[in-house]
Amino acid sequence: MHVGVLTGGGDCPGLNAVIRGIVRKGVQEYGYEFTGFRDGWRGPLEGRTVRLDIPAVRGILPRGGTILGSSRTNPLAEDNGIRRIKENLAKSEIDALIAIGGEDTLGVAARLVDEYGVPCVGVPKTIDNDLSGTDYTFGFDTAVGIATEAIDRLHTTAESHMRVLVVEVMGRHAGWIALHSGLAGGANVILIPEQRFGLDQVCAWVTSRFKATYAPIVVVAEGAMPRDGEMVLKDGTLDSYGHVRLSGVGEWLAKEIERRTGKEARTTVLGHVQRGGTPSAFDRWLATRFGLHAVEAVRDGDFGKMVALRGTDIVRVPISEATARLKTVDPALYAEIGVFFG
Amino acid sequence: MHVGVLTGGGDCPGLNAVIRGIVRKGVQEYGYEFTGFRDGWRGPLEGRTVRLDIPAVRGILPRGGTILGSSRTNPLAEDNGIRRIKENLAKSEIDALIAIGGEDTLGVAARLVDEYGVPCVGVPKTIDNDLSGTDYTFGFDTAVGIATEAIDRLHTTAESHMRVLVVEVMGRHAGWIALHSGLAGGANVILIPEQRFGLDQVCAWVTSRFKATYAPIVVVAEGAMPRDGEMVLKDGTLDSYGHVRLSGVGEWLAKEIERRTGKEARTTVLGHVQRGGTPSAFDRWLATRFGLHAVEAVRDGDFGKMVALRGTDIVRVPISEATARLKTVDPALYAEIGVFFG
Amino acid sequence: MHVGVLTGGGDCPGLNAVIRGIVRKGVQEYGYEFTGFRDGWRGPLEGRTVRLDIPAVRGILPRGGTILGSSRTNPLAEDNGIRRIKENLAKSEIDALIAIGGEDTLGVAARLVDEYGVPCVGVPKTIDNDLSGTDYTFGFDTAVGIATEAIDRLHTTAESHMRVLVVEVMGRHAGWIALHSGLAGGANVILIPEQRFGLDQVCAWVTSRFKATYAPIVVVAEGAMPRDGEMVLKDGTLDSYGHVRLSGVGEWLAKEIERRTGKEARTTVLGHVQRGGTPSAFDRWLATRFGLHAVEAVRDGDFGKMVALRGTDIVRVPISEATARLKTVDPALYAEIGVFFG
Amino acid sequence: MHVGVLTGGGDCPGLNAVIRGIVRKGVQEYGYEFTGFRDGWRGPLEGRTVRLDIPAVRGILPRGGTILGSSRTNPLAEDNGIRRIKENLAKSEIDALIAIGGEDTLGVAARLVDEYGVPCVGVPKTIDNDLSGTDYTFGFDTAVGIATEAIDRLHTTAESHMRVLVVEVMGRHAGWIALHSGLAGGANVILIPEQRFGLDQVCAWVTSRFKATYAPIVVVAEGAMPRDGEMVLKDGTLDSYGHVRLSGVGEWLAKEIERRTGKEARTTVLGHVQRGGTPSAFDRWLATRFGLHAVEAVRDGDFGKMVALRGTDIVRVPISEATARLKTVDPALYAEIGVFFG
Structure with a gap:
């Protein structure tokens, strides 16, 4: 059995741990061979490969990023994309493909299996x-x-x-990072994309915090939005107050809070540091087990499936289940955490 | 409603986060009052209390240890222990008690509910x-x-x-810390209490690792044991080789590996640093939610129950379910990880 | 002897360690009494004090920020500022004042000693x-x-x-943080305020780095400036390319590099996280020793002096020596590090 | 110019940073060639070399340990050691040798220069x-x-x-690590090899700490010793109380404190974790600059010298100056810190 591996989309600590898990398990337990494809779907599209064996995955467990490189290339949007991929997989004599990626990367994998019979297994990454x-x-x-x-x-x-x-954290469509880090960091306000926020409420929380003689921390997901009429406009245009929009929601929010409460406010945008560097022990564990179980799925010929965490078990679900809709923060969970606001 | 809170057993990062979650939720949402009992079950036994209100729990979220102190006192082993506890709870006009602790602390709570009608809710800690x-x-x-x-x-x-x-890590009866940290740390051998190890196998793994030109790391839970006949004896007595037993299994193992493979071996015993200091973000999240849901259980009068994590949900289970038997590492999981040994 | 203590200017990890060192030494060794003044020079200006004794400094060593609060208030710019300070010091029966701060805070201290006879000792902070x-x-x-x-x-x-x-790091007038973190982080370009940079050179380094098949990291101090004609303009105005100026030099630089080299570029502005949180062991050591030696200077009546590090010794220098001119990065040192650029 | 490089003695975070600094500077600025010798003095003794060029030092800056390996081999104790080293250096056409190491490694370098005319430059490491x-x-x-x-x-x-x-920390002959980490960690007792300690005094400090309602931390260097008559004996023999000696001074001390004060005491021996892993930013800076300046010394033909830190400058001193006597903790410095004991 000869298995291809690729990593697509934004980089993420743990990608290398998945790759190592796949190769160690496949080589040692089943005698499989592996070929890595470079830079996401661009790899099979252009036939760019790299050798993947035990020495190639040594020492990569604690390293962030991906030794295979990544890209956001969508082969479905390329001329003859599907045909070129099938040809390159055939040329490399690939029997199965493990695609590690998010909604877009896995969405392609799902269509390759369902519509074109390419034997793919997915590993979820976001x-x-x-x-x-x-x-x-x-x-x-x-x-x-x-x-x-x-x-x-x-x-x-x-x-x-x-x-x-x-503090502006990642989360364009879902507030998970804001919710977890805000709770863990003892923030006094947490704003998420799932629920539009009201500036009056935010300012009331901020003010009440000062009364308790503590300075407030406001954690805001980059995709969080104020209510209608409290608009944030695009770069370089004017917002509803006639000011030039400087950058993201974090900076806008600090200015508004300062203007409305009279308290000095500052913004920190965490940015790319959140996605780089060595993975936590939890992520190394999860990513490694995803890799091990992806090989099991390949061995079972269980294509079109994605490995997934349920409690402490790794299970398999249809890739389409993962990509059908975004997993957003449940309003009940957000309400539960609201006891710490203000 | 007046609720008592105590923390028993070994300290653990996240105890303060539970306490803070309980108080914030109870005071802000339901107008409850809280009293802390000092040093585990010794608190209600001796009537040692401390005020627990919002100011008392400010700033404790990131702090390890427990502001309530802890002990391993078992009131069931004390003269008139149960009677004294009931008297002290009555004197303090406590309507319900939240006990945060492990097998022993929760075991007492279970008997207080079942046999003596004391309204207890449990929060699992180990x-x-x-x-x-x-x-x-x-x-x-x-x-x-x-x-x-x-x-x-x-x-x-x-x-x-x-x-x-x-590297000797914690885990007297279960190998969870060894398994997770060993996998995440890229160890070449992981030894757990659930499965007796053979020195020949350990030495074979160590030797094969050197052949791959890497130096091996052996992670061993403090409660791991060699097979019969490869005995480790108690402090101060002689082991089967006529040597004085120096300390734990880690030190013994290093000496054996050195003796058998001819390779220099050293031991590090991590000890108490593993249980001190600021909790991880994951633990702050989990502990806080345990606290919030323990208050819900009190409000529902759902005594004899313990809050528990199932997937991403907090549920309630009978305390006895948690204390009936130890959760040990499944042999299948240990075998799954074995692909990284050697 | 009754000694006042204040902290002025931007906060800085280690301020609490200085305060603790002062109080422990003064109380235990010399039996001094201490009073803290709140919020920098605003404290003595408005007579806002706080008790400083051994219990007050317990547990503050690892904590960032300052228990005394801080401000940038300049009493020399206030009506009757000097007179009010002298009156409040007299009212509190202060025999000597230890001022912990940067150029501005210490500049005031120097004038209070020299021109108005207020017995001040300085502790340098920036x-x-x-x-x-x-x-x-x-x-x-x-x-x-x-x-x-x-x-x-x-x-x-x-x-x-x-x-x-x-990566944009702190350093408005001096490039020390950029130089040290850039070197330690293996950056490929380091830009500091002391030397105007040329975009052509920066882009040449960036391009050469890609040739070595590594992605480049550019570390830039917030006060670094391009050569004349490569202008960065103020917020909200248009820059030389007709674009709206979005924020600091980091963001501008990424856009220029992307435009000129055709390589994707991203910016991270580290901001306030650099100055918060627990001090490193080095800073706890240095800050504590500064505190101990400041008390020695008070005991010796050596006013107008500031404690300072020379090699591994703590010495005293005239405050004016510290505030006379900025300590900037020596061109020879910058050139020495230049071997790592590109 | 062809320069050899070796690393000797115990490993130390920063060794790779020195090597990288040497190679980057030598190759880029002076066009030197480099050869690494494996495993300390064993390398030139046995002619074991490894190629050292720019690609070989890429990515090693943040990595602990040494890519050249290390050993405690002393060529002066080997048959014909000096002759074999000179032959192997000649065979590899080495013009100068940079030896990175501690007292032993540098001691050999000093004799090679002084007595045998081998052109060596030293980089201090301990x-x-x-x-x-x-x-x-x-x-x-x-x-x-x-x-x-x-x-x-x-x-x-x-x-x-x-x-x-x-807490037992490293430091067999000097108490620097104990002193700095003990001060920075807020320890209540710090014991160093330079001054024998009295158990009565230690127990008095411990007891007084409990009175302040805080639990005491005792930091002890592995080489610290009690006063005469309070003996610690070797492994496996009986100590003065008839107990088997279990391990180091830390464990012995905990037992004594427990026995004398009646307070429960525990020991943590930090061991090898103190010398592994990624170097701090400070150490990367220092080690890199040592590397750069070692190349300068080679270029100047300034053999028999060692690079050294003086304040913020890198200077050169005779190797013999470094190895003549141990740099121990000055009693005045220890006394200065004593204000935090108890």
Whole structure:
């Protein structure tokens, strides 16, 4: 059995752990051979391969990023994309393909299996934790840990100067990182994309926090949005107050809070540090087990499936289950956490 | 409603997060009052209390240990223990008691509910992750993270000197910390209490690792045991080789590996650093939610129950379910990880 | 002897360690009494004090920020500022004042001693490490450590996507944080305020790095500036390319690099996380010793002096020596490091 | 110019940073060639070499250990050691040798220069910081940071159980790590090899700490010794109380404290984790600059010299100055820190 492996989409701590798990299991237990494809779907599209054997995966477990490179290339949008992929897989004599990626990468894998008979197994990856069908995705725990440590640090500077500190974390469509790191970091306000926020409420929470003689921390997901009429506009245009929009929601929010409460406010945008570097122990565990079980799925010929976490078990679900809809924060969970606001 | 809170057994990162969650939720949402009992069951036994209100729980989320203190006092083993507890709860006008602890602490709580009608709710706590009924307990993720970071560090010193490094981690009856940190740290051998190990096998793995020109890391749970005939004896007595037993299994194992393979071997015993200090973001999340849901159980009068993690949900299970038997490492899981040995 | 203590200017990890060192030494060794003044010079200006004794400084060593609060209030710019300070010091029966702060705070202290006879001792504080007269100031090592860890993380995401990553660190007038963290983080370009940079050179380094098949990291101090004609304009105005200026030099630089090299570039602005949270061991050591020696200076009546680090010794220098001119990066040192660029 | 490089003695975070600094500077600035010798002096003794060029040093900056391997081999104790080294250097056409190591490794280098005319330059390395002639050696800051973090963690477990925690850190002949980490970690007792300790005094400090309602942390260097008559005996023999000696001073001390004060005491021996893993930013900076300046010394033909830190400058001192005597903790410095004991 000769198995191809690729990693697509944004990078994520744990990708290398998955690759290592796949290769160790496949080679040692079943005598499989492996070929890595470079830079996501661009690899099979252009026939760019790299050798994947035990020496190639040595020492990569604690390393962030992916030794295979990544891209957002969508072969379905390329001329003859499907045909070229099938040809290149045939040329490399690939019997099965393991695709590690998020909604887009797995969506392609699902269509390759269903419509074109390419034997694919999926491994879910999203640092935002917003893929359905799995309790958690690897990379998320690392990102939450980094954001929490940053919030821990910001508390002391907020309190020394009695300032509001707004922390913008990742999460374009789902507020998981904001919710987990905000709770873990003891934030006083957490704003997520799933629920539009009201500036009056935010300012009321901020003000009440100062009354308790503590300086407030506001954690906001990059995709969080204010209510209608409290608009945030695009870069370079004017917002509803006639000001130039400077950057993301975090910076806008700090300005608004300062303007409305009279308290000094500052913004920190965590950005790419959340997705780089060594994975947490939790993510190394999860990613490695995903890799081991992806090989089992290949051995069972269980194509079109994706490995997933359910409780402490690794199970298999149809790839389509994961990509059908985004896993967003349940309003009941957000309400549960609301007891810490203000 | 007036609710008592106590923390019993070994300390564990996240205890303060549970306490804070309980108080914030109870006070803000239901207007409950809280009283803390000092030092586990010794608190209600001797009537030692401390005020628990919102100011008392401020800033404790990131702090390890427990502001209530802890002890291993077993009131069932004390003269008139039950009677004294009931008297002290009555004197303090306590309507319900939340007991945060492991097998022993919760075992007492279960008997107080079942046999003596004391309205108790349990919160599971064990750094070893060996309580049944819940996917994980808080503190475990922190311990695994600390052990993994230590193993990461030991790799470089092992390789610079081409030595074997034996790392002894916590886990007297269950190998969870060894298994998770060993996998995450890229250990070449992981030994757990659930399965007696053979020195020949361990030495074969160690030797094969050197052939791959890497120095081996052996992670061993403190409760792991060699097969019969390869005995480890108690402190101060002589072992089967006529040597004085120096300390734990880690030190013994290093000496045996050195003696049998001719390779230099060193031991590191991680000890108490695994259970101290600030909890990981995962543990702060889990512990806080346990606290919130324990208050819900009190409000529902659902006594004799313990909060527990199932997937991403917090559920309630009978306390007895958690204390009936130890949650040990499934042989199938251990076998799954075995692909990384050697 | 009754000694006042205040902390002024931006907060900095290690301030609490200084305060603790002062109080422990003064109380235990000399039987001094201490009073803290709140929020920098605003404290003595408005007579806002707080009790400082051994219990008050317990547990503060590892905590960032300052238990005394801080401000940038300049009493010399206030009506009757000097007179009010002298009155409040007299009212509190203060015999000597220890001022912990940077250029501005110490500048006031120097004038209070020299022109108005107020017995002040200074402790130098600047996270940017740009005060003269001392080898290092506390807080700097912590900031460098945080920035280095962030750069370590960004390497993996840069390489997975073969992107340029621009990291903007603190340093308005001096490039110490950029230089140290850039070197320690293995950056390929380091830009500091002391030397205007040329975009052509930066782009040449970036391009050469890609040829070595590694993705480049560019570390830029917030105060670094391009050569004349390559202008960065203020917020909200148009820059020389007709674009709206979005934010700091980091974001501008990423856009320019992307435009000129055709390589994708991203910016991370580390911001306030660099100055918050627990101090490094180095900073706790340095800050504590500064506190101990400040008390010695008070005991010796050596006013107008500031404690300072020389090699491994704590010495005293005139406050004016520290505030006379900024300690900037020596061109020879910058050239020495240049061997790692590109 | 063809330059050999070797690393000898115990491994130390920063060794790879030195090697990288040497190669980058030598190749890029002067066009030198480099050859690495494997495993300390065993390399030139047995002619075991490895290629050292720019690709060979890529990515090694943040990695602990040494890519060249290390050993404690002493060529002066080998048959014809000197002759074999000279022959192998000649065979590899080595013009100069950079030896990175501690007292032993540098002692050999000094004799090779002085007595046998081998052109050597030294780079000082000792994690214990006990080499004379330099303010600090790299690796020390990393070790202190690791020990401090461990002590931070142990505080919470000590206080939850009101136990004494004894932490044994590295330092056989000098107490630098104990002093710095003990101060930074807020220890209540610090014991160093330079000054024999009295158990009565230690127990008095421990007891007084409990009165302040805090649990004490005792930091002890592995080489610290009690006063005469309070003997610690060797492994396997009986100590003065007729007990079997279990292991190091830390464990012995905990038993004595428990016996004398009646307080529960536990020991943690940090061991090898202190010398492994990624170097701190400070150590990367120092080690890199040592590497750069070692190449300068080679270029200047300044053999028999060692690079050293003086304040913020890198200077050169005779190797013999570093190896003539151990740099131990000055009694005045120890006394200065004593204000925090008890």
